[in-house]
Amino acid sequence: MKASSFDYVAPKTVADASTSLATANATTAAIAGGQSLLPMLNLRVAQPDIVVDLGGLEELKEMSVASDTVRIGALTTHASIEDGLFADVFGGFIQKVASKISYRAIRHFGTIGGSVALADPAADWPGCLMALGAIVRVSGQNGVRSEPIRDFVQGQYQTSLKPDEIIVGFDIPRPAASLNWGVHKVVRKSGAFANSIAFAVSQGRGGPASVVLAAAASRPYVLLKVIEQIATGQISDGALRAAIAEDVAPLVPKGDDYLMRLHTSTVLRAVREMQSK
Amino acid sequence: MKSLTLELNDVKISHHVEPRETLADFLRERCRLTATHLGCEHGACGSCTVVVDGKAARSCLRLAIMCGESKVQTLEGMEDDTVMGLLRQHFHHGHALQCGFCTSGMLLMARDILLRISEPDAETVRQQLSGHICRCTGYANIVSAIVAAGKEMADAKT
Numbered sequence: 001m002k003a004s005s006f007d008y009v010a011p012k013t014v015a016d017a018s019t020s021l022a023t024a025n026a027t028t029a030a031i032a033g034g035q036s037l038l039p040m041l042n043l044r045v046a047q048p049d050i051v052v053d054l055g056g057l058e059e060l061k062e063m064s065v066a067s068d069t070v071r072i073g074a075l076t077t078h079a080s081i082e083d084g085l086f087a088d089v090f091g092g093f094i095q096k097v098a099s100k101i102s103y104r105a106i107r108h109f110g111t112i113g114g115s116v117a118l119a120d121p122a123a124d125w126p127g128c129l130m131a132l133g134a135i136v137r138v139s140g141q142n143g144v145r146s147e148p149i150r151d152f153v154q155g156q157y158q159t160s161l162k163p164d165e166i167i168v169g170f171d172i173p174r175p176a177a178s179l180n181w182g183v184h185k186v187v188r189k190s191g192a193f194a195n196s197i198a199f200a201v202s203q204g205r206g207g208p209a210s211v212v213l214a215a216a217a218s219r220p221y222v223l224l225k226v227i228e229q230i231a232t233g234q235i236s237d238g239a240l241r242a243a244i245a246e247d248v249a250p251l252v253p254k255g256d257d258y259l260m261r262l263h264t265s266t267v268l269r270a271v272r273e274m275q276s277k
Numbered sequence: 278m279k280s281l282t283l284e285l286n287d288v289k290i291s292h293h294v295e296p297r298e299t300l301a302d303f304l305r306e307r308c309r310l311t312a313t314h315l316g317c318e319h320g321a322c323g324s325c326t327v328v329v330d331g332k333a334a335r336s337c338l339r340l341a342i343m344c345g346e347s348k349v350q351t352l353e354g355m356e357d358d359t360v361m362g363l364l365r366q367h368f369h370h371g372h373a374l375q376c377g378f379c380t381s382g383m384l385l386m387a388r389d390i391l392l393r394i395s396e397p398d399a400e401t402v403r404q405q406l407s408g409h410i411c412r413c414t415g416y417a418n419i420v421s422a423i424v425a426a427g428k429e430m431a432d433a434k435t
Contacts, residue, residue, distance in 0.1 A: 001318065002297065002299075002302070002318075003297040003299075004297065005295065005296075005297055006296055006297055007296060008279065008296030008340070008342050010343075031340075031343075034338055034339060034340065034343065035320065035335075035338050038299070038319075038320070038337065038338040038339070038340070039318075039319035039320055039338065041297070042299070042318045042319055042337065043319060051296065051340070053343060055343065079332070102320075102408070103323070103407065103408025104333065104386075104389065104390075104393075104405060104408070105323065105326055105332075105333040105334055105335050105386065105389070105408060106320060106335065106338070106408070108329075108332040108333060108334060109329075109332075109334060109338070109339070189407070190404060190407040191407050191408050
Protein backbone atom coordinates (compact mmCIF):
# COMPACT_ATOMS: atom_id res chain seq x y z
CA MET A 1 0.00 0.00 0.00
CA LYS A 2 0.94 3.65 -0.17
CA ALA A 3 1.09 6.12 2.69
CA SER A 4 -1.71 8.62 3.11
CA SER A 5 -0.85 12.30 2.59
CA PHE A 6 1.12 14.20 5.17
CA ASP A 7 3.20 17.33 5.41
CA TYR A 8 6.95 17.03 5.89
CA VAL A 9 9.35 19.30 7.74
CA ALA A 10 13.10 18.96 8.25
CA PRO A 11 14.06 21.23 11.15
CA LYS A 12 17.69 22.21 11.69
CA THR A 13 17.52 22.64 15.48
CA VAL A 14 16.14 20.52 18.30
CA ALA A 15 14.00 23.48 19.43
CA ASP A 16 12.38 23.77 15.99
CA ALA A 17 11.82 20.01 15.87
CA SER A 18 10.12 20.19 19.29
CA THR A 19 7.86 22.98 18.13
CA SER A 20 6.87 21.05 15.00
CA LEU A 21 6.21 17.86 16.94
CA ALA A 22 3.95 19.76 19.35
CA THR A 23 1.89 21.41 16.56
CA ALA A 24 -1.62 21.98 17.88
CA ASN A 25 -4.54 19.97 16.47
CA ALA A 26 -2.28 17.73 14.41
CA THR A 27 -0.90 14.26 14.81
CA THR A 28 2.82 14.28 14.30
CA ALA A 29 5.46 11.61 13.88
CA ALA A 30 9.21 11.93 14.25
CA ILE A 31 11.33 10.12 11.68
CA ALA A 32 15.00 9.25 12.00
CA GLY A 33 16.03 6.26 9.86
CA GLY A 34 12.40 5.53 9.08
CA GLN A 35 12.91 1.76 9.05
CA SER A 36 9.97 1.19 11.41
CA LEU A 37 7.89 4.26 10.58
CA LEU A 38 7.87 3.71 6.80
CA PRO A 39 6.26 0.26 6.99
CA MET A 40 3.64 1.72 9.32
CA LEU A 41 3.05 4.65 6.94
CA ASN A 42 2.91 2.36 3.89
CA LEU A 43 0.41 0.06 5.64
CA ARG A 44 -1.49 3.12 6.91
CA VAL A 45 -1.18 1.89 10.47
CA ALA A 46 0.22 5.38 11.09
CA GLN A 47 -1.48 8.34 9.43
CA PRO A 48 0.20 11.44 10.82
CA ASP A 49 -0.56 14.96 9.57
CA ILE A 50 3.08 16.00 9.83
CA VAL A 51 6.27 13.96 9.63
CA VAL A 52 9.20 15.66 11.34
CA ASP A 53 12.58 14.54 9.99
CA LEU A 54 15.20 14.48 12.75
CA GLY A 55 18.00 13.56 10.32
CA GLY A 56 19.44 17.08 10.20
CA LEU A 57 19.84 17.55 13.97
CA GLU A 58 23.57 17.67 14.76
CA GLU A 59 22.99 17.31 18.53
CA LEU A 60 21.61 13.83 17.91
CA LYS A 61 24.90 12.75 16.32
CA GLU A 62 27.04 13.68 19.33
CA MET A 63 29.40 10.91 20.39
CA SER A 64 32.05 10.72 23.09
CA VAL A 65 33.94 8.42 25.41
CA ALA A 66 34.80 9.93 28.81
CA SER A 67 36.44 8.15 31.75
CA ASP A 68 33.08 7.24 33.28
CA THR A 69 30.48 7.62 30.50
CA VAL A 70 30.02 6.69 26.89
CA ARG A 71 27.68 8.99 25.00
CA ILE A 72 25.93 7.63 21.92
CA GLY A 73 23.87 9.96 19.74
CA ALA A 74 20.29 8.96 18.95
CA LEU A 75 20.95 9.04 15.19
CA THR A 76 23.72 6.43 15.39
CA THR A 77 22.85 3.65 12.96
CA HIS A 78 22.89 -0.06 13.81
CA ALA A 79 25.39 -0.57 10.97
CA SER A 80 27.93 1.87 12.40
CA ILE A 81 27.78 0.05 15.76
CA GLU A 82 28.02 -3.29 13.94
CA ASP A 83 31.10 -1.96 12.14
CA GLY A 84 32.87 -1.37 15.44
CA LEU A 85 31.80 1.95 16.95
CA PHE A 86 32.67 1.72 20.70
CA ALA A 87 33.24 -2.02 20.23
CA ASP A 88 36.37 -1.99 22.42
CA VAL A 89 34.69 -0.13 25.30
CA PHE A 90 31.98 -2.78 25.64
CA GLY A 91 34.10 -5.77 24.69
CA GLY A 92 32.17 -6.32 21.46
CA PHE A 93 28.78 -6.56 23.23
CA ILE A 94 26.88 -3.79 21.45
CA GLN A 95 28.57 -4.74 18.18
CA LYS A 96 27.15 -8.26 18.47
CA VAL A 97 23.70 -6.96 19.37
CA ALA A 98 23.70 -4.53 16.41
CA SER A 99 24.79 -7.23 13.96
CA LYS A 100 21.70 -9.31 14.75
CA ILE A 101 19.13 -6.58 14.12
CA SER A 102 17.04 -7.13 11.00
CA TYR A 103 19.04 -6.98 7.74
CA ARG A 104 22.09 -4.98 6.70
CA ALA A 105 20.10 -2.71 4.34
CA ILE A 106 17.84 -1.85 7.30
CA ARG A 107 20.82 -1.45 9.66
CA HIS A 108 22.37 1.11 7.30
CA PHE A 109 19.57 3.55 8.14
CA GLY A 110 17.79 2.35 11.30
CA THR A 111 18.93 4.22 14.41
CA ILE A 112 19.40 3.34 18.07
CA GLY A 113 17.27 6.34 19.10
CA GLY A 114 14.46 5.34 16.78
CA SER A 115 14.46 1.81 18.14
CA VAL A 116 14.17 2.99 21.75
CA ALA A 117 11.57 5.66 20.93
CA LEU A 118 9.37 3.04 19.26
CA ALA A 119 9.81 0.66 22.23
CA ASP A 120 8.81 -2.51 20.45
CA PRO A 121 8.73 -5.15 23.22
CA ALA A 122 10.83 -7.50 21.06
CA ALA A 123 13.40 -4.90 19.94
CA ASP A 124 17.10 -5.38 20.64
CA TRP A 125 18.28 -1.98 21.90
CA PRO A 126 15.88 -1.30 24.80
CA GLY A 127 16.86 -4.55 26.53
CA CYS A 128 20.55 -4.20 25.71
CA LEU A 129 20.66 -0.62 27.02
CA MET A 130 18.77 -1.69 30.16
CA ALA A 131 21.39 -4.33 30.84
CA LEU A 132 24.06 -1.64 30.51
CA GLY A 133 22.19 0.77 32.82
CA ALA A 134 21.88 3.46 30.15
CA ILE A 135 20.40 6.89 30.79
CA VAL A 136 18.18 8.38 28.06
CA ARG A 137 18.74 12.07 27.33
CA VAL A 138 15.56 13.74 26.15
CA SER A 139 15.07 17.25 24.83
CA GLY A 140 11.78 19.13 24.66
CA GLN A 141 10.23 22.55 25.05
CA ASN A 142 11.08 22.50 28.78
CA GLY A 143 14.73 21.78 28.14
CA VAL A 144 16.76 18.64 28.54
CA ARG A 145 16.03 15.82 31.00
CA SER A 146 17.66 12.49 31.74
CA GLU A 147 15.91 9.29 32.74
CA PRO A 148 17.16 5.73 33.26
CA ILE A 149 15.99 3.59 30.34
CA ARG A 150 14.41 1.19 32.87
CA ASP A 151 11.88 3.91 33.67
CA PHE A 152 11.79 5.51 30.22
CA VAL A 153 10.41 2.39 28.52
CA GLN A 154 6.97 1.86 30.07
CA GLY A 155 5.20 -0.72 27.97
CA GLN A 156 4.37 -1.92 24.50
CA TYR A 157 5.28 1.02 22.23
CA GLN A 158 5.03 3.23 25.29
CA THR A 159 7.71 5.52 26.64
CA SER A 160 7.72 8.59 28.86
CA LEU A 161 8.26 10.82 25.78
CA LYS A 162 5.88 13.79 25.64
CA PRO A 163 4.64 14.87 22.19
CA ASP A 164 7.23 17.67 22.00
CA GLU A 165 10.13 15.53 23.18
CA ILE A 166 12.96 13.90 21.25
CA ILE A 167 15.60 11.40 22.34
CA VAL A 168 18.95 13.17 21.96
CA GLY A 169 21.09 10.19 22.91
CA PHE A 170 22.18 7.74 25.57
CA ASP A 171 24.72 7.97 28.36
CA ILE A 172 26.05 4.55 29.24
CA PRO A 173 28.20 4.04 32.35
CA ARG A 174 31.61 2.99 31.11
CA PRO A 175 32.45 -0.47 32.42
CA ALA A 176 35.10 -0.20 35.16
CA ALA A 177 36.52 -3.61 34.32
CA SER A 178 36.39 -5.46 31.04
CA LEU A 179 32.79 -6.29 30.24
CA ASN A 180 31.82 -9.94 30.27
CA TRP A 181 28.64 -10.43 28.34
CA GLY A 182 26.28 -12.89 26.76
CA VAL A 183 23.33 -12.43 24.45
CA HIS A 184 20.98 -15.06 23.10
CA LYS A 185 18.18 -14.41 20.66
CA VAL A 186 15.61 -16.77 19.21
CA VAL A 187 13.96 -15.73 15.94
CA ARG A 188 11.69 -17.60 13.52
CA LYS A 189 13.90 -16.49 10.63
CA SER A 190 17.05 -14.39 10.53
CA GLY A 191 16.23 -10.70 10.66
CA ALA A 192 12.82 -11.11 12.26
CA PHE A 193 11.93 -9.59 15.62
CA ALA A 194 12.88 -11.84 18.53
CA ASN A 195 10.60 -14.44 20.05
CA SER A 196 12.91 -14.24 23.02
CA ILE A 197 16.11 -12.29 23.66
CA ALA A 198 18.22 -12.24 26.80
CA PHE A 199 21.19 -10.05 27.72
CA ALA A 200 23.66 -10.74 30.53
CA VAL A 201 26.60 -8.52 31.47
CA SER A 202 29.03 -8.36 34.34
CA GLN A 203 31.91 -6.05 35.09
CA GLY A 204 34.83 -8.37 35.00
CA ARG A 205 34.61 -12.07 35.75
CA GLY A 206 32.38 -12.59 38.77
CA GLY A 207 31.61 -8.87 39.05
CA PRO A 208 28.09 -7.51 39.67
CA ALA A 209 25.84 -8.85 36.93
CA SER A 210 22.83 -7.48 35.11
CA VAL A 211 20.41 -9.74 33.28
CA VAL A 212 17.52 -8.56 31.08
CA LEU A 213 14.88 -10.47 29.15
CA ALA A 214 12.98 -8.92 26.24
CA ALA A 215 10.19 -10.11 23.94
CA ALA A 216 8.57 -11.94 26.85
CA ALA A 217 6.22 -9.20 27.99
CA SER A 218 5.10 -5.68 27.06
CA ARG A 219 8.59 -4.35 27.80
CA PRO A 220 12.01 -5.74 28.69
CA TYR A 221 12.47 -6.72 32.33
CA VAL A 222 15.53 -6.83 34.57
CA LEU A 223 15.60 -10.33 36.08
CA LEU A 224 16.19 -9.52 39.76
CA LYS A 225 16.01 -13.09 41.12
CA VAL A 226 18.53 -14.27 38.55
CA ILE A 227 20.88 -11.42 39.43
CA GLU A 228 20.55 -12.26 43.16
CA GLN A 229 21.23 -15.92 42.42
CA ILE A 230 24.37 -15.10 40.42
CA ALA A 231 25.57 -12.89 43.29
CA THR A 232 25.32 -15.81 45.75
CA GLY A 233 27.79 -17.78 43.65
CA GLN A 234 25.39 -20.78 43.60
CA ILE A 235 25.13 -21.02 39.85
CA SER A 236 24.33 -24.65 39.10
CA ASP A 237 21.84 -25.15 36.25
CA GLY A 238 19.19 -26.13 38.78
CA ALA A 239 19.68 -23.04 40.93
CA LEU A 240 19.65 -20.72 37.90
CA ARG A 241 16.60 -22.41 36.40
CA ALA A 242 14.69 -21.96 39.64
CA ALA A 243 15.60 -18.27 39.76
CA ILE A 244 14.68 -17.78 36.09
CA ALA A 245 11.32 -19.48 36.68
CA GLU A 246 10.56 -17.05 39.52
CA ASP A 247 11.37 -14.05 37.31
CA VAL A 248 9.75 -15.27 34.10
CA ALA A 249 6.55 -16.93 35.38
CA PRO A 250 4.77 -13.60 36.00
CA LEU A 251 5.63 -12.46 32.45
CA VAL A 252 4.11 -15.33 30.44
CA PRO A 253 0.55 -16.67 30.26
CA LYS A 254 -0.06 -19.28 32.95
CA GLY A 255 0.52 -22.82 31.76
CA ASP A 256 2.41 -21.88 28.59
CA ASP A 257 5.17 -24.45 28.95
CA TYR A 258 6.68 -23.63 25.57
CA LEU A 259 7.24 -19.97 26.43
CA MET A 260 8.64 -20.88 29.86
CA ARG A 261 11.14 -23.24 28.26
CA LEU A 262 11.97 -20.78 25.49
CA HIS A 263 12.72 -17.87 27.84
CA THR A 264 14.48 -20.11 30.36
CA SER A 265 16.78 -21.31 27.64
CA THR A 266 17.65 -17.85 26.23
CA VAL A 267 18.37 -16.49 29.72
CA LEU A 268 20.42 -19.51 30.70
CA ARG A 269 22.47 -19.37 27.50
CA ALA A 270 23.11 -15.64 27.84
CA VAL A 271 24.27 -16.11 31.46
CA ARG A 272 26.48 -19.07 30.55
CA GLU A 273 28.04 -17.13 27.66
CA MET A 274 28.75 -14.22 30.04
CA GLN A 275 30.36 -16.58 32.55
CA SER A 276 32.48 -18.25 29.88
CA LYS A 277 34.27 -15.00 29.05
CA MET B 278 4.44 19.18 -3.51
CA LYS B 279 7.99 19.87 -2.42
CA SER B 280 11.07 20.30 -4.54
CA LEU B 281 13.77 17.66 -4.34
CA THR B 282 17.30 17.75 -5.73
CA LEU B 283 19.47 14.67 -5.66
CA GLU B 284 22.18 12.94 -7.62
CA LEU B 285 20.65 9.99 -9.43
CA ASN B 286 23.03 7.64 -11.25
CA ASP B 287 25.67 10.39 -11.37
CA VAL B 288 23.31 13.01 -12.79
CA LYS B 289 22.00 15.88 -10.70
CA ILE B 290 18.21 16.06 -11.04
CA SER B 291 15.38 18.13 -9.59
CA HIS B 292 11.74 17.12 -9.27
CA HIS B 293 8.62 18.02 -7.37
CA VAL B 294 7.45 15.22 -5.09
CA GLU B 295 4.70 14.57 -2.60
CA PRO B 296 6.12 14.05 0.92
CA ARG B 297 4.41 10.64 1.09
CA GLU B 298 6.24 9.33 -1.98
CA THR B 299 8.77 6.63 -1.23
CA LEU B 300 12.09 6.67 -3.04
CA ALA B 301 10.91 3.52 -4.87
CA ASP B 302 7.78 5.22 -6.22
CA PHE B 303 9.81 8.30 -7.11
CA LEU B 304 12.29 6.21 -9.11
CA ARG B 305 9.64 4.15 -10.89
CA GLU B 306 6.87 6.67 -11.47
CA ARG B 307 8.67 10.00 -11.86
CA CYS B 308 12.05 8.89 -13.22
CA ARG B 309 10.77 5.85 -15.13
CA LEU B 310 13.60 3.73 -13.75
CA THR B 311 11.83 0.42 -13.42
CA ALA B 312 14.75 -1.88 -12.57
CA THR B 313 13.81 -1.12 -8.97
CA HIS B 314 10.96 -3.51 -8.22
CA LEU B 315 8.34 -3.21 -5.52
CA GLY B 316 7.32 -6.39 -3.73
CA CYS B 317 6.12 -6.06 -0.18
CA GLU B 318 6.50 -2.30 0.40
CA HIS B 319 7.34 -2.84 4.05
CA GLY B 320 10.97 -3.87 4.05
CA ALA B 321 10.61 -7.64 4.12
CA CYS B 322 11.38 -8.75 0.54
CA GLY B 323 14.41 -6.73 -0.60
CA SER B 324 13.40 -6.40 -4.25
CA CYS B 325 13.41 -2.57 -4.08
CA THR B 326 17.05 -2.38 -2.94
CA VAL B 327 19.02 0.60 -4.28
CA VAL B 328 22.22 2.32 -3.13
CA VAL B 329 21.91 5.56 -1.12
CA ASP B 330 25.16 7.36 -0.33
CA GLY B 331 27.12 4.20 -0.99
CA LYS B 332 24.98 1.96 1.21
CA ALA B 333 22.39 -0.63 0.19
CA ALA B 334 18.95 0.70 1.10
CA ARG B 335 15.34 -0.38 0.90
CA SER B 336 13.86 2.25 -1.41
CA CYS B 337 10.35 1.43 -0.08
CA LEU B 338 11.57 2.50 3.39
CA ARG B 339 13.01 5.89 2.38
CA LEU B 340 10.84 8.88 1.65
CA ALA B 341 12.06 10.47 -1.58
CA ILE B 342 11.99 13.84 0.17
CA MET B 343 14.54 12.52 2.72
CA CYS B 344 17.05 11.94 -0.09
CA GLY B 345 17.72 15.61 -0.87
CA GLU B 346 21.47 16.05 -1.48
CA SER B 347 21.91 12.26 -1.43
CA LYS B 348 23.59 10.16 -4.10
CA VAL B 349 21.22 7.47 -5.27
CA GLN B 350 22.26 4.62 -7.55
CA THR B 351 19.91 2.12 -9.12
CA LEU B 352 20.71 -0.94 -11.19
CA GLU B 353 20.41 1.23 -14.32
CA GLY B 354 23.40 3.24 -13.09
CA MET B 355 25.63 0.20 -12.61
CA GLU B 356 26.50 -0.47 -16.26
CA ASP B 357 30.16 0.45 -15.81
CA ASP B 358 30.54 -0.79 -12.24
CA THR B 359 33.26 -3.46 -12.06
CA VAL B 360 31.76 -5.47 -9.21
CA MET B 361 28.34 -5.40 -10.86
CA GLY B 362 29.91 -6.50 -14.15
CA LEU B 363 31.36 -9.51 -12.41
CA LEU B 364 28.08 -10.33 -10.68
CA ARG B 365 26.14 -9.98 -13.92
CA GLN B 366 28.49 -12.44 -15.57
CA HIS B 367 28.24 -14.99 -12.75
CA PHE B 368 24.45 -14.64 -12.45
CA HIS B 369 24.29 -15.30 -16.20
CA HIS B 370 26.65 -18.29 -16.22
CA GLY B 371 25.26 -19.81 -13.03
CA HIS B 372 21.59 -19.32 -14.01
CA ALA B 373 21.04 -17.34 -10.84
CA LEU B 374 17.57 -16.17 -11.76
CA GLN B 375 14.33 -17.62 -12.92
CA CYS B 376 11.54 -15.06 -13.25
CA GLY B 377 13.87 -12.15 -12.53
CA PHE B 378 11.60 -10.20 -10.19
CA CYS B 379 14.00 -10.28 -7.23
CA THR B 380 17.14 -10.06 -9.37
CA SER B 381 17.84 -6.32 -9.28
CA GLY B 382 17.59 -6.33 -5.48
CA MET B 383 19.70 -9.48 -5.26
CA LEU B 384 22.38 -7.95 -7.49
CA LEU B 385 22.59 -4.69 -5.56
CA MET B 386 22.73 -6.46 -2.20
CA ALA B 387 25.31 -8.90 -3.59
CA ARG B 388 27.45 -5.91 -4.58
CA ASP B 389 27.08 -4.46 -1.08
CA ILE B 390 28.16 -7.80 0.42
CA LEU B 391 31.21 -8.13 -1.84
CA LEU B 392 32.31 -4.56 -1.10
CA ARG B 393 32.18 -5.23 2.67
CA ILE B 394 33.29 -8.84 2.93
CA SER B 395 36.20 -10.28 1.02
CA GLU B 396 35.60 -13.72 -0.48
CA PRO B 397 32.48 -14.63 1.54
CA ASP B 398 31.64 -18.32 1.86
CA ALA B 399 28.19 -19.71 1.06
CA GLU B 400 27.02 -19.55 4.68
CA THR B 401 28.00 -15.89 5.02
CA VAL B 402 26.26 -15.05 1.75
CA ARG B 403 23.10 -16.83 2.89
CA GLN B 404 23.12 -14.94 6.18
CA GLN B 405 23.77 -11.60 4.47
CA LEU B 406 21.15 -12.25 1.82
CA SER B 407 18.47 -13.37 4.25
CA GLY B 408 16.54 -10.11 3.83
CA HIS B 409 15.88 -10.96 0.18
CA ILE B 410 13.09 -13.20 -0.97
CA CYS B 411 13.13 -15.19 -4.22
CA ARG B 412 9.75 -16.85 -4.66
CA CYS B 413 11.06 -19.06 -7.47
CA THR B 414 13.34 -20.31 -4.66
CA GLY B 415 16.43 -20.00 -6.80
CA TYR B 416 18.57 -19.36 -3.74
CA ALA B 417 21.12 -22.14 -4.41
CA ASN B 418 22.22 -20.65 -7.73
CA ILE B 419 22.07 -17.08 -6.47
CA VAL B 420 24.30 -17.93 -3.51
CA SER B 421 26.79 -19.86 -5.69
CA ALA B 422 26.98 -17.01 -8.20
CA ILE B 423 27.81 -14.51 -5.46
CA VAL B 424 30.40 -16.83 -3.91
CA ALA B 425 31.99 -17.32 -7.36
CA ALA B 426 32.04 -13.58 -8.03
CA GLY B 427 33.67 -13.04 -4.64
CA LYS B 428 36.35 -15.60 -5.45
CA GLU B 429 37.08 -13.99 -8.78
CA MET B 430 37.33 -10.57 -7.08
CA ALA B 431 39.84 -11.94 -4.55
CA ASP B 432 41.85 -13.71 -7.28
CA ALA B 433 42.00 -10.52 -9.34
CA LYS B 434 43.53 -8.70 -6.36
CA THR B 435 46.40 -11.16 -5.89
